[in-house]
Amino acid sequence: MKQYASACDQNKAPILTVIKPLLSSAKSVLEVGSGTGQHCIYFAKQLPQLIWQASDQAQYLPSVNAWIAQAQLTNTLKAFELDVLGSWPNTLYDAVFSANTAHIMSQKMVLEFFKGVSAVLPVDGLFILYGPFNYNGQHTSQSNANFDLWLKQQNPHSAIRDFEVLDALAKQQHLKLINDIEMPANNRILVWQKV
Numbered sequence: 001m002k003q004y005a006s007a008c009d010q011n012k013a014p015i016l017t018v019i020k021p022l023l024s025s026a027k028s029v030l031e032v033g034s035g036t037g038q039h040c041i042y043f044a045k046q047l048p049q050l051i052w053q054a055s056d057q058a059q060y061l062p063s064v065n066a067w068i069a070q071a072q073l074t075n076t077l078k079a080f081e082l083d084v085l086g087s088w089p090n091t092l093y094d095a096v097f098s099a100n101t102a103h104i105m106s107q108k109m110v111l112e113f114f115k116g117v118s119a120v121l122p123v124d125g126l127f128i129l130y131g132p133f134n135y136n137g138q139h140t141s142q143s144n145a146n147f148d149l150w151l152k153q154q155n156p157h158s159a160i161r162d163f164e165v166l167d168a169l170a171k172q173q174h175l176k177l178i179n180d181i182e183m184p185a186n187n188r189i190l191v192w193q194k195v
Contacts, residue, residue: 018189
């Protein structure tokens with residue numbers, strides 16, 4: 001059941017370096033789009049004070065839950081189904097983390113994503129989004145331009161998202177940008193706080 005993605009191994013340590021201080025006072029995190037489940041286990045192990053709640057669409061849950069079952073960590077709950085276009089949990093989380101998700105969603109899904117995130121965050125809660133983003137309508141590298149083309153060939157609704165559009169959506173959902181951090185491989189971490 002366990003799936004493996006090499007990108008998760010490559011980016012997990014740089015992501016941890018950024019999110020560890022951000023989550024120092026958090027007690028619970030909802031991960032949206034847990035994918036294989038590798039990030040969930042790695043971050044939960046490194047951040048034992050947190051309850052890490054993984055989630056994804058139904059087809060990804062067997063892999064996520066296989067990683068969780070094997071790791072047997074006390075701070076990871078069984079992953080649950082979350083489709084951004086569907087119903088969101090009624091629980092509040094101190095933070096929401098998501099990696100490499102916005103560019104595989106349609107624009108409508110991205111809008112619902114931001115609405116859902118805001119609904120599960122208390123005031124001062126953090127939304128941490130990792131991935132590639134465009135700025136001023138431009139790709140930040142040739143590799144991102146190539147990746148964007150590949151994404152659109154797989155699904156015409158997928159695309160690297162413009163930072164300005166995402167930030168506008170965030171503002172509509174009472175999320176204020178507090179950081180934009182450069183990451184390896186032409187990725188970024190965007191951090192919004194619920195106000």
